[in-house]
Amino acid sequence: MPQSQANAHADTAIAAGDDIDHREGNPRPRAMTSTATTTAEIDSTISHPGSVRINVKGAFIVDGTEQPSTPANGYTNGSYHEGKDIRLPNHTAVVSHIAVDIGGSLAKLVYFSREAHSTEPGGRLNFHSFETDHIDDCIEFMRHLKDNQLALNGSKPNDLCIxxxxxxxxxxxxxxxKALGVDVLSEDEMTCLIIGLDFFITEIPREVFTYSETQPMQFVEPEADIYPYMLVNIGSGVSILKVSGPRKYQRVGGTSLGGGTLWGLLSLLTPAESFDDMLDMAAQGDNAKVDMLVGDIYGTDYNKIGLKSTAIASSFGKVFRMKREAENEAEDNGNGVSDDHQHGEPIHDPQNSTPASQPRTRADAPSRFSASDISRSLLYAISNNIGQIAYLHSHIHGLSHIYFGGSFIRGHPQTMNTLSYAIRFWSKGQTQAYFLRHEGYLGAVGAFLKRQPRNWGRRGSFEGDGAALEDRLRKRSEAGQGVDDASAV
Structure with a gap:
């Protein structure tokens, strides 16, 4: 290994919290970086990435669609680059592992890379996703990362760990x-979700935000004590977790009606070929053409119980009546089917004694429902259901902070507004919904952090069982009440 490269790998990053204490005038001196490292120590660090310290000082989200300038840039083959990489400008040590969260619908991948053509130090966390049905493409992408490990972050291909x-x-x-010939360490899903969420809440600026139509994206800073809170993770299905401390959680509920439900039903009802297609159609649709609204029943608001005329009284409630009207109209115009076939009896092919593959029924009457309207109606139905279930669990457990995660959300305005509105409405403004810019990658980031048992984050906040983070937050709370912050380590 060239001496310059060895020196770069030997640089042991300080914990960001040390620098913060120094900057804020705390008398405790900042930690010093290592000035002499042997070749054996360097090799040990590369071979045992669990000893690497990640420096999050100055971390920020790279906004926009800027692509990472790395050997992985330009690789498509089914991958989707999120365009919200997290820049770690002060990290210099080698990271020789990548993390993947493989769910029922999507596989989410996180990896660290240096920026190949940059003269600045540090690197970034990159975020990619694949449809789980195309898991072979995801594995091939990981092979691509393995082949480029030296250029990406200084480690050798054989050092890679998944x-x-x-x-x-x-x-x-x-x-x-078998495909990659590397170690694959499986981690508990729920634990990884909580580790990832805690990291995003406490370590990454401008990550957590609230949402409403009047104030679309208001970033929030963590309170002195972030616990307890509720995580509603919306993937193919929904899991609801009560989190009482670092890595202290209980699954208190959930529902099978989640992202997979929306994906599955819209695959049957619309021509959409991907989840993003469905969200794009929903953004253009008008659910009032499909849903029965309060105004359709009362002709106005129902103020006595706080319902606006635009509130949904029945999802898809107009479909049966309007479909029947369309069929009757078609029959009146001479376009209907015969009585023998109108109730779903199969039509027989005269050249074949077996029924035709597609029976002709009254459903063949012209449709009055666009794919966009159907998409928006079903998105509202699923989101409203999740929002109400989330509120009920928060009420039962006395929780006023609800974080929504999972790939169902995708930063989609209608989804976030529906969830946020449901929480505000049912709680009468006493409970707050929070969203994250990396909502789909909580588990993947949590798995990534599991390979960093020492000094990841500020003051080793993700070390061991999370006691360091808990102690840090407790002392931050005490400092806010007048306790001398010099004791906060």
Whole structure:
């Protein structure tokens, strides 16, 4: 290894909290970087990435669609680059692992890279996703990362380790290990979700925000004590977790009506070929053409119980009546089918004694419902249901902070507004919904962090069982009440 490269790898990043204490006038001196490192120590760090310290000082989200300038840039083959990489300008040590969260619908991947053509130090966390049905493309992308490990972050291909979570971490464990020839460490899904969320809440600026139509994106800073809170993770299905401390959680509920439900039904009802297509159609649709609204029943608002005329009284409530009207109109115009066939009896092909593959029914009457209107109606139906279930659980457990995560949201305005409105409405403004810019990557980031047992974050906040983070937040709270902050370590 060239001496300059060895020096770069030997640089041990300080914990960001040390620098903060120094900057804020705390008498405790900042930690010093290592000035002499042996070749054996360098090799040990590369071979055992768990000893690497990640420096989050100055971390920020790279806004826009800027692509990472790395050997992985330009690789498409089914991958989707999120365009919200997290820049770590002060990290210099080698990271020789990547993390993947494989769910029922999507596989989410996180990896660290240097910026190949940049003269600045540090690197970034990159975020990619694949449809789980195309898991082979995801594995091929990981092979691409393995082949480019030296250029990406200084490690050798044989040093790569895969941290995997989600159901697919077990389902595809042997497939990934055989294809890549690397160690695959499977991590508990719920634990990874909480570790990832805690990291985003406490370590990354401008990550957490609230949403409403009048104030679309208001970033928030963590309170002195972030616990307890509720995580509603919306993937193919929905899991609801009560989090009482670092890595202290309980699954208190959930529902099978989640992103997979929306994806599945819209695959049957619309020509959409991807989840993003469905969200794009929903953004253009008018649910009032499909849903029965309060105004359709009362002709006005129902003020006595606080319902506006635009509130949904029945999702898809107009479909049966309007569909029947359309069929009757078609029959009146001479376009209907015969009585023998109008109730769904199969039409027989005269050249074949077996029924035709597609029976002709009254459903063949011209449709009055566009794919966009259907998409928006179903998105509202699923989101409203999740929002109400989330509120009920928060009420039962006395929680006023609800974080929504999972790939169902995708930063989609209608989804966030529906969830946020439901929480405000049912709680009468006493409970707040929070969203994240990396909502779909909580588990993947949590798995990534599991490979960093020492000094990841400020004051080793993700070390061991989370006691360091809990202690840090407790002392921050005490400092806010007049306790001398010099004791906060």
């Amino acid at each position: 941290m995997a979570t989600g159901g697919g971490a077990f389902k595809y464990h042997d497939k990934i290990k």
